[in-house]
Amino acid sequence: MHAEEKMTNETWPASPEKATLEAKNKFLGFWFFLGGETVLFASLFATYLALKDKVPTADHALSKDLFEMPLVFLMTMLLLTSSLTSVYAMHHMKNFEFKKMQLWLGITVLLGLAFLGFEIYEFNHYVHEYHHSFTSSAFGSAFYTLVGFHGGHVAFGLLWIIVLMIRNSKRGLSLYNAPKFYLASLYWHFIDVVWVFIFTVVYLMGMVG
Amino acid sequence: MSTYAQKKGVGAVLWDYLTTVDHKKIAILYLIAGGFFFVLGGLEAMVIRIQLAIPDNNFVSAGFYNEVLTMHGTTMIFLAAMPILLGFMNAVMPLQIGARDVAFPFLNALGFWLFLFGGLFLNLSWFLGGAPDAGWTSYASLSLASEGHGIDFYALGLQISGFGTLIGGINFLVTIINMRAPGMTYMRMPLFTWTTFVASALILFAFPPLTVGIFFLTFDRLFGANFFDPTMGGNTVIWEHLFWIFGHPEVYILILPAFGIFSEIISTFSRKRLFGYSSMVFATVLIGFLGFMVWAHHMFTTGLGPIANSIFAVATMAIAVPTGIKIFNWLFTMWGGSIRFTTPMLYAVSFVPSFLLGGVTGVMLAVAAADYQYHDTYFVVAHFHYVIVGGVVLAILAATHFYWPKMFGTMLNEFLGKITFWLFLIGFHLTFFIQHFLGLMGMPRRIFTFLPNQGLEVGNVVSTVGAFFMAIAVIILLINIVITSVKNVKVGNDPWGDGRSLEWAIASPPPFYNFKQLPLVRGLDPYWIEKMEGKKEMTPAEPLGDIHMPNNSFIPFMISLGLFIAAFGAMYRLDYSWGLPVLILGLLVTLLSMFTRSIKDDHGFHIHKEDLIDEDKGRKA
């Protein structure tokens, strides 16, 4: 099968994300890339655990003072839901239903944007209410780096999905762009999984003390 | 569409190389850039050795010595040894598996340009206020205290070039898994392909910790973070861990491809199938795996405690087992073979005992209790140069001679090659053997001078003389390259006459599409099998047809250039008001280039069957 072929509902293969050699390569390469990303986040997590609550003087806020369940719970729900909506989008991609795919991707993007908005609010809150900043302590540096790296990934993922949606809005699905959509959604799931770990390791374990 | 047959002007050739996505041309770029940095690192080594030739010397100042020392180590590892090996992987591996190109030609080019811009950035430090001076390991307690911007050059330069290496690693992994010719099963892959595969996997998992460590360092120095500052709750040992979780696998990233190169050379010139092929593969994978379990052997004296030290000591010693398997396999391959002592084979034969010495001192260093004595002495310097020069550099020199005809279509002069070999080998042992004893006598590592009458004079002067031998050897190699290129006597497909793997079955240099028809692989050493049956060529596995090729692109250059600009901005942000705008500008250049790549469709082009047939006729006529 060929990337430039004009596809119809009948000729659309079952796994359009892996139908051409280029697509197969991308698919595998992206999984490897995610493997490297996993090690990257593992290093960030390990550092965070080593520096958690390590502050210069006793008047600094610690994790048990900072985190509040309602906000992070809401953020978690937003991101988890966005993972689900991107699954719907890929379901429609496999069925050659371009419009529906775009719709679900759009919803995914909105959820992601809401998540980012809350994250910015959250950081702002810590800095102004608690004087817990990137430079105030080793704890602060480690916290903002770990969570901020994740936030940066969310921002990049959003940008990526938006570019793909706009670029292809007029021309529909092909074997050339199907792998691109698929990988963007894979990336989105990865971001989600990392967040689950952040939720557990940073916030839940942080609230317990 | 036979543009490839036309003669081109200098400008066109330059543009061709700036935009190329052909793995063979990228290989040449790697070789040129890596060779340049190798000579630079060599000059720095000569400065070190001249300064240490006699006691109380003042050829260079203490501060400058630290810069030269740091740049020597950093350049040699990141900008010379690794890129040159990546160059050979690019040149040879796709041919060995019978592929027309790598899986991601565009990313392949991007990897190269990132490496080059990172390396240039690092070396510009010499002209912009001083080079880094905290050693190639850049321990945080030293690097945070270092004044000026030297360390920032180190951090940002390595960050950029590290991305390039990571991309290269992923590219090779996918290439080997997805692009093998029909019949090329995993257990028929040549050993150089196997070692490329495992080294790429190591790159994939070892570079992210370095990336993270360097981010921390950059944040601490330029953005007010406190990762490594104990007064703010930070911890400098975190850097040591991250650095060595990367650093130890890094030495295997270097030595595994070297093992691969020697396996090819030894079996070629012993004219025998590699002894114990499957155990070689097994040992390679095992070494790669164990390579991640031993990083703390660099930190025995950090104070991790006896339990941690013991575990890491035992794990380290365990690596000697698969390495020993390899040594015996090489010996048994030569045993009973009809050996031809060509230049590459001379390197291979001398590599075995040289590397063995480095391995033996490695096991000595792994004895944690004894390491308290060796640590930070010249004993360590001797050890790692025995593995790095006696292993990696000998392999690079051997591969240069071995693959030169395949890459450039002409053969390096064997006589000059042998002179280079002997000078280099003698110089190498002169320089580094005696350093074992200097270390045992108590000479510390990373000192800019030493005192007279402590018994260190003779050892140091011998070591310096040896360094000059190596320098002359390299100069002769360069002369050899010039002479060979000027004469440019063309050679055929299989210039050594004993080629075994697929790369020797096609023209030297290969056409840009490599294989007109993908070859059918019928076993290990496929070309040898065909030759033994009296055939001259591989049996094709497919009918002649159109060949799909990727388009050239200037975008990889632009993406890398953007990061290069951004790095200046990040560094001077606190000193000058233009810093921040430049940082943003650079990042924009990179992002916009990526954006362009993403929205511009790039389907590549086809070489038509008729053109391939025409070209065939042209060649015969």
Ligand code: HEM
């Ligand atoms: C070819 C001739 C070479 C000579 C004469 C040479 C000489 C030296 C010397 C004298 C030192 C200083 C040791 C100290 O004071 O601690 C040194 C350090 C070092 N060399 Fe080499 N070297 C050579 C090649 C290489 C190569 C090819 C590599 C790597 C591929 C390499 C990697 C290193 C490293 C990593 C250090 C440690 C730098 C540091 O302490 O930060 N060297 N070398």
Ligand SMILES: [Cu+2]
């Ligand atoms: Cu090590």
